[in-house]
Amino acid sequence: MDNEVWRWVWTIFAIVMGIGEILTAGFFLLPFAIGAAAAAILAWFNAAILAQWLVFFGVSIFSLAFLRRYISRQDEGEQPRVGANRWVGSEGLVLQRIDPQTEAGMVRVLHEEWRATASAPIEVGARVVVTEVKGARLIVEQLEN
Numbered sequence: 001m002d003n004e005v006w007r008w009v010w011t012i013f014a015i016v017m018g019i020g021e022i023l024t025a026g027f028f029l030l031p032f033a034i035g036a037a038a039a040a041i042l043a044w045f046n047a048a049i050l051a052q053w054l055v056f057f058g059v060s061i062f063s064l065a066f067l068r069r070y071i072s073r074q075d076e077g078e079q080p081r082v083g084a085n086r087w088v089g090s091e092g093l094v095l096q097r098i099d100p101q102t103e104a105g106m107v108r109v110l111h112e113e114w115r116a117t118a119s120a121p122i123e124v125g126a127r128v129v130v131t132e133v134k135g136a137r138l139i140v141e142q143l144e145n
Contacts, residue, residue: 003046010040010052027067035060084133087114091129091143098122098140107140114138 001009017033039056047055090109098105098118107116107128116138122128132139 001049003043003049006049006052007040007043010036010043010056014040027071031060031063031067034063084136087130087133087138089130091127092116092138092140094122094124094126094128097124098128103137107138109138116140118142 014033014036017029017036021027021029021033035056035058038059039052042052042055087109092107092109092114094105094107094116095113096104096106098107098116099121100118103117105116105118105122107114109130115136116128118128118140120142122140122142127143128140129143130138131141
């Protein structure tokens with residue numbers, strides 16, 4: 001392929017990777033978009049194809065190393081609880097006796113009723129805290145009065 005084709009290959013690749021980065025999370029495609037943009041600039045200035053590839057790889061690796069500091073910051077701190085895991089740490093009220101042997105029991109957490117189990121029996125009316133979610137069942141512990 002001649003340099004005319006590589007101009008458009010790098011330009012389109014940079015645009016596609018840039019749009020892909022916008023639609024995804026995690027800065028995964030951004031280094032490739034930056035590398036392709038740098039290679040496209042060289043292609044538009046009629047640089048050798050080998051130089052374009054070397055710049056693409058070099059700039060992509062440098063961009064990835066530079067962006068790692070921002071990627072690691074996303075994972076710092078407590079992650080938001082989503083789905084049923086948002087109930088972990090919530091307090092509830094026992095509606096039906098929780099028996100770990102039969103795995104019977106019901107609790108109300110906020111305004112929702114859930115099947116619940118615990119490591120020890122808990123009587124009706126006791127206050128509990130959710131420690132884990134397994135499927136559609138809450139794992140609870142009794143709160144001390």
